[in-house]
Every structure is written in structure tokens, then in C-alpha cells.
Amino acid sequence: xxxxxxxxxxxxxxxxxxxxxxxxxxxxxxxxxxxxxxxxxxxxxxxxxxxxxxxxxxxxxxxxxxxxxxxxxxxxxxxxxxxxxxxxxxxxxxxxxxxxxxxxxxxxxxxxxxxxxxxxxxxxxxxxxxxxxxxxxxxxxxxxxxxxxxxxxxxxxxxxxxxxxxxxxxxxxxxxxxxxxxxx
Amino acid sequence: xxxxxxxxxxxxxxxxxxxxxxxxxxxxxxxxxxxxxxxxxxxxxxxxxxxxxxxxxxxxxxxxxxxxxxxxxxxxxxxxxxxxxxxxxxxxxxxxxxxxxxxxxxxxxxxxxxxxxxxxxxxxxxxxxxxxxxxxxxxxxxxxxxxxxxxxxxxxxxxxxxxxxxxxxxxxxxxxxxxxxxxx
DNA sequence: GTATTTCGTCTACTATAGGAGACGATTTTG
DNA sequence: CAAAATCGTCTCCTATAGTAGACGAAATAC
Numbered sequence: 001x002x003x004x005x006x007x008x009x010x011x012x013x014x015x016x017x018x019x020x021x022x023x024x025x026x027x028x029x030x031x032x033x034x035x036x037x038x039x040x041x042x043x044x045x046x047x048x049x050x051x052x053x054x055x056x057x058x059x060x061x062x063x064x065x066x067x068x069x070x071x072x073x074x075x076x077x078x079x080x081x082x083x084x085x086x087x088x089x090x091x092x093x094x095x096x097x098x099x100x101x102x103x104x105x106x107x108x109x110x111x112x113x114x115x116x117x118x119x120x121x122x123x124x125x126x127x128x129x130x131x132x133x134x135x136x137x138x139x140x141x142x143x144x145x146x147x148x149x150x151x152x153x154x155x156x157x158x159x160x161x162x163x164x165x166x167x168x169x170x171x172x173x174x175x176x177x178x179x180x181x182x183x184x
Numbered sequence: 185x186x187x188x189x190x191x192x193x194x195x196x197x198x199x200x201x202x203x204x205x206x207x208x209x210x211x212x213x214x215x216x217x218x219x220x221x222x223x224x225x226x227x228x229x230x231x232x233x234x235x236x237x238x239x240x241x242x243x244x245x246x247x248x249x250x251x252x253x254x255x256x257x258x259x260x261x262x263x264x265x266x267x268x269x270x271x272x273x274x275x276x277x278x279x280x281x282x283x284x285x286x287x288x289x290x291x292x293x294x295x296x297x298x299x300x301x302x303x304x305x306x307x308x309x310x311x312x313x314x315x316x317x318x319x320x321x322x323x324x325x326x327x328x329x330x331x332x333x334x335x336x337x338x339x340x341x342x343x344x345x346x347x348x349x350x351x352x353x354x355x356x357x358x359x360x361x362x363x364x365x366x367x368x
Numbered sequence: 369g370t371a372t373t374t375c376g377t378c379t380a381c382t383a384t385a386g387g388a389g390a391c392g393a394t395t396t397t398g
Numbered sequence: 399c400a401a402a403a404t405c406g407t408c409t410c411c412t413a414t415a416g417t418a419g420a421c422g423a424a425a426t427a428c
Contacts, residue, residue: 371426372425374424374426375425376421377423379419379420381418383414386411388411388412389410391408392406393406396401397400
């Protein structure tokens with residue numbers, strides 16, 4: 001029935017499952033009850049702006065980006081101009097959702113990492129998803145647990161077991177890399 | 185209190201007033217009661233996704249764009265990558281919200297109009313706002329009521345009394361123009 | 369194999385979103 | 399100036415969003 005509610009529901013479930021979070025875990029992180037999240041994901045309730053704001057906050061995404069991702073669920077072609085982009089105002093880290101749909105379980109994200117910037121990721125963000133990192137431009141020091149991989153343009157790294165990771169651009173110019181995700 | 189609700193409230197009121205619509209008129213167009221819209225604009229209620237979808241529909245904007253505009257209310261610098269863009273899938277008409285804030289009551293929008301495309305606007309869309317059109321690139325035939333203005337790159341037109349208008353690109357290449365809006 | 373934890377859904381209840389219409393204030397019409 | 403339309407808010411009332419906790423199923427522990 002309500003097309004937008006459907007899209008939101010699917011996207012929220014996708015974001016949650018990609019992180020390997022249970023309803024209880026998302027409930028804790030967002031402050032929304034797990035019963036409500038369950039209803040939203042099954043389209044049995046239309047979330048208020050307040051609830052949507054808390055959920056997108058838990059995912060670390062601006063609400064508009066979460067919805068942009070939801071709205072494009074049916075498209076197969078994503079023009080550059082339409083791709084949801086989010087820039088962290090502090091570091092200048094820019095994340096562009098390249099893939100059109102969430103269908104197919106495959107998602108490409110293009111990231112621009114300014115010179116000298118460090119971006120740490122907790123292990124939980126990677127659970128339940130396979131991912132590879134392809135360095136398009138510049139240099140990238142990728143720390144995976146204890147190991148440090150020094151990548152140059154063209155290098156492609158497949159991540160192993162979920163571990164705390166750090167993206168670091170050691171050079172004087174911006175680095176651009178592609179992250180390819182798929183569910184485990 | 186709720187920062188996102190505040191931003192949404194302000195943006196909805198702005199979009200409504202820019203069109204010169206009363207609460208009753210927006211209520212009719214969106215199917216949301218005017219009492220509810222009043223509450224939302226005054227932050228006395230948090231709209232559900234369903235209601236937000238109907239409102240953005242009435243404004244002719246995707247929900248994600250409406251929210252992107254709302255979220256940027258506090259920023260003063262809008263990088264090209266962060267500017268909300270919307271492309272009409274049928275015509276290829278692309279609208280980019282260039283201005284960072286809605287404050288100052290001045291808003292710039294960059295439009296790309298593909299070759300041969302006609303975009304009509306009802307008079308109601310212009311009521312209560314002054315606007316000028318600056319043609320950046322290509323050619324544009326702008327029909328204002330009975331009068332037709334044939335614009336070339338660099339030409340700038342100020343709109344008069346609210347009338348039904350048509351944007352038409354008569355050439356073989358895309359046209360780019362800037363729309364500058366301010367409240368009457 | 370049984371016990372325990374963890375998962376998502378369901379039940380029962382409360383808070384609030386959302387709608388129909390009344391109301392005073394302001395503007396428009398004549 | 400008075401009458402009528404129109405504005406936004408406010409007052410009810412109902413539908414539903416949202417929460418706490420119970421529940422059965424499935425995975426995990428031991």
C-alpha cells in the first residue's frame with residue numbers, strides 16, 4: 001500500500017542486518033523499543049520523525065541519506081547526481097552510495113578520504129558482511145586488528161574475520177577508494 | 185529539544201509559505217488535516233513517515249530532498265557534493281538546491297533542462313515570491329502568461345505578477361539556468 | 369540430552385498522532 | 399461600516415504509534 005513506508009522498512013532492516021545487529025541491539029543503540037522496530041520493519045506502523053531520527057542516528061547516517069537510500073530501492077540506474085552523499089563536517093570524509101538498489105545484496109560505496117585523516121571502525125560495523133576495498137587514487141594505510149596493509153592505487157584488499165579497523169591516509173593528497181559489500 | 189523535528193517544522197513552513205499556500209490549501213493538496221500541519225509546523229507533534237510522504241508529495245519533492253533541505257538549515261557553506269539534487273526520471277529535468285540555508289530568505293536553485301523539454305508551472309507555485317532567472321548555458325524560451333521571452337546565455341529575467349509559466353529548451357543541447365528566490 | 373540464552377513476534381497498555389469542527393482574529397467584499 | 403470569507407489555533411475525540419514484558423522458537427551452552 002504505502003510505497004514510501006515499504007521502502008523505509010526495507011532499508012532499515014537492511015542497515016540493521018548488514019551490521020549484524022539484533023532488534024534488541026538496535027533498540028539499545030537508538031533508544032527505540034524493539035517491538036516498535038519490529039513493527040516498522042514489517043510495515044505494521046508508520047514511524048514518526050522522532051523515531052526515524054533516532055534510528056538514522058544509530059546507523060550513523062543523516063536522516064535524509066537514509067531516506068534517499070530507501071527511495072532508490074526500485075531504480076536500476078543511479079546517475080552520479082542522484083547518489084546520496086554524506087560528508088563528515090569535521091574530517092571531510094565523504095561517502096557516496098554508488099549502487100542504485102539494495103536488491104541483489106551487493107552495495108558499492110565510493111569514499112574520499114582527505115590527506116592525513118584517520119577513520120576508525122569498530123568490529124561490530126563489519127559483522128555479517130564480506131567486503132573488499134579497492135584503492136582508486138592516492139594512498140591508504142588500512143589497519144585490520146594488528147596487521148597494517150599499505151595500499152597504493154589499484155590495490156584491492158579482501159577483509160577477513162570481523163575486527164576493529166582503521167582507515168588512514170598517510171599522504172599529502174586525498175585518497176579515493178571503493179568499498180564493495182555483500183551479506184555473509 | 186528535538187533538533188530534527190525543529191528543522192523539519194521550519195522547512196515545511198518555508199515550503200508552504202514560499203508557495204503562498206494557506207494551511208487549508210496545503211491540507212487539501214496533501215490530504216493531511218490542517219490541524220495536524222499546524223501542529224507539525226509548531227513542533228507540537230512529530231509527523232509519521234506517512235504524513236511526511238504526503239506533504240513532500242504535495243510540494244512535488246522527494247521526501248529525502250525535503251529532509252536534506254531541512255537538515256542543512258544550520259550550515260553556511262554548501263559543498264557541491266552535499267547539495268540536494270532531484271532529477272525527474274521522465275524528462276531528465278534536474279534541480280539542484282545550491283543555497284546552504286533557508287535563512288536570510290534567499291534561495292538559489294540551479295536547473296538543468298535537457299534539449300527539447302517543456303516544464304509548465306502553475307501560477308500558484310510563484311505566488312508570494314519574487315524570482316529572477318539567469319541563463320547560464322544554452323537557450324531558454326520562457327513563457328509568462330501570454331508573453332514569450334527568448335533567453336540566451338547571460339540573460340537575466342525578473343518575473344512579474346504571478347502567472348502560469350512554461351520553461352522550454354528549444355535547442356539541441358541542455359540548458360542550465362539559475363533561479364533566485366526571495367519572499368515577497 | 370537438557371538447560372540457558374537469544375532471537376523475533378505478540379499482548380496489553382499508555383502516550384500521542386491525526387482528524388472534524390468550533391473559535392476568535394484578521395482581511396476582504398459590498 | 400457591516401457582512402462574509404479566510405486565516406491559524408484550539409478543543410474535543412478516535413486511531414494508532416510507542417513501550418514493557420510475556421511468549422514460543424531456535425540457537426547455543428554444558
